Amino acid sequence: MTVPLFLPYVLTMVSNLILVFTRPANLSLVAVVGGLVLNLAVSLVTVVLATPIYTRIKQGGEAVPAEMAHLMRVNLIRLLLSTLSSLVVIVMLVTVLPAG
DSSP states (O other): OOHHHHHHHHHHHHHHHHHHHHHHHSSHHHHHHHHHEEEHHHHHIIIIHHHHHHHHHHHHTTTTHHHHHHHHHHHHHHHHHHHHHHHHHHHHHHHHOOOO
């Protein structure tokens, strides 16, 4: 995994961990931990499932249909997890930011 790919995941995880310990009183710990778990899941799916597929495609010089189908399924999982994580962040922001 290269630094440009790795850096956003590290920053997301660090910010989530900081939020666990410094969260505002009106922010649910469940939401913060839920966001942390979802972001960890995105990172793990990327490192454990997606990166090896990208590496095989790069080393082979071409993407065979079966590899591309597998990569599409893995990327769908990443997209769903990222979307859920974003929804949790939106809920947290709505909770913390003052109305109006």
